[in-house]
Amino acid sequence: MNTARATWVALAALAGCGAACGEQTPPPGREESWDFAATAYPTVIRGGGDYTSAVVTADHGALHLEGRYNYESVGARSAFVGWNLSGGDTLAWELTPMLGxxxxxxxxxxxxxxxxxxxxxxxxxxxxxxxxxxxxxxxSRYVYAWSELGFRPVPWLRLGAVAQRTRAYGGDRSVQAGPFAQVTWDRFTLGGYWFNAGSSDQVVVVSIGASF
Structure with a gap:
């Protein structure tokens, strides 16, 4: 069985187990709905090799499904199933462990x-x-990471710092960092990330997202 086929079999089994073992009945008169989101990331690399990656998600209650394109490498596809956990009031937190x-x-x-x-x-x-x-x-083993520390001076604007570790494109830096800015209008979000600002291996990433 090839990797792609084995992946889909494993994800289907996990999703089925999650639904059967963890499903809770919503209160009378209230049904859990599906929430979807999609984001494209056009990426401009100094010296060439530009590409676009994408992430799509679907959430139904605690169940989380996710697909990624050009994330691990250009030409790669990946899919995940996970479980949403959340809590807190003054300090709100969310965790989604995934397998894919x-x-x-x-x-x-x-x-x-x-x-x-x-x-x-x-x-x-x-x-x-x-x-x-x-x-x-x-x-052959690698940890990919993308982290953001953000601040909202007004509800529709988010500013901050971003860092990433990736093998999707070349470069000598194992960790890349820089500033970012996002604006949100209704269900749409537009953002810009500037890694290695001003250097010979700078990278600019634009995010264009929508939720529905």
Whole structure:
């Protein structure tokens, strides 16, 4: 069984187990609905090699489904199933542990985690995934990470700092960092991220997202 097919079988089994083992009946007169989101990330790399990655999500109660394109590498596809956990009041938190797999230019089973904290106008978000190829060499294992520390001076504007660790494109830096800004209008979000600002290997990422 190839990696892509094995991934879909594993995700279907996990989703079924989650629904059967963890489903709770909503209060009378209230049904849980599906929430969807999609974000494209056009990426401009100094010296060439520009590309666009994308992330789509679907949430139904605690169940979280996610697909990524050009995330682990250009030409890679990945899919995940996870479970949403949340709590807190003054300090609100959310955790989504996930299990998935990648195929295409990167083939691997991939555990991951998405987490966020929010306190007043300040928030922190991170997404991490551990990629281990079937090749048992240590060099075939890699931790991808994207983290944001944000501040909202007004509800529709978010400013802050971002850092990432990725192999999707070349470069000598294992960790890249820079400023970012986002504006939100209704269900739409537009953002810009500037990694390695002013250097010979600077990267500019634009995010264009919508939820529905």
């Amino acid at each position: 797999g990648a195929w295409g230019t990167t083939e691997a089973f991939v555990p991951g985690l998405e987490a966020s904290l929010a306190w007043g106008r300040v928030d922190f978000y991170t997404e991490i995934e551990y990629v281990r190829h079937p090749d048992e060499r240590k060099s």
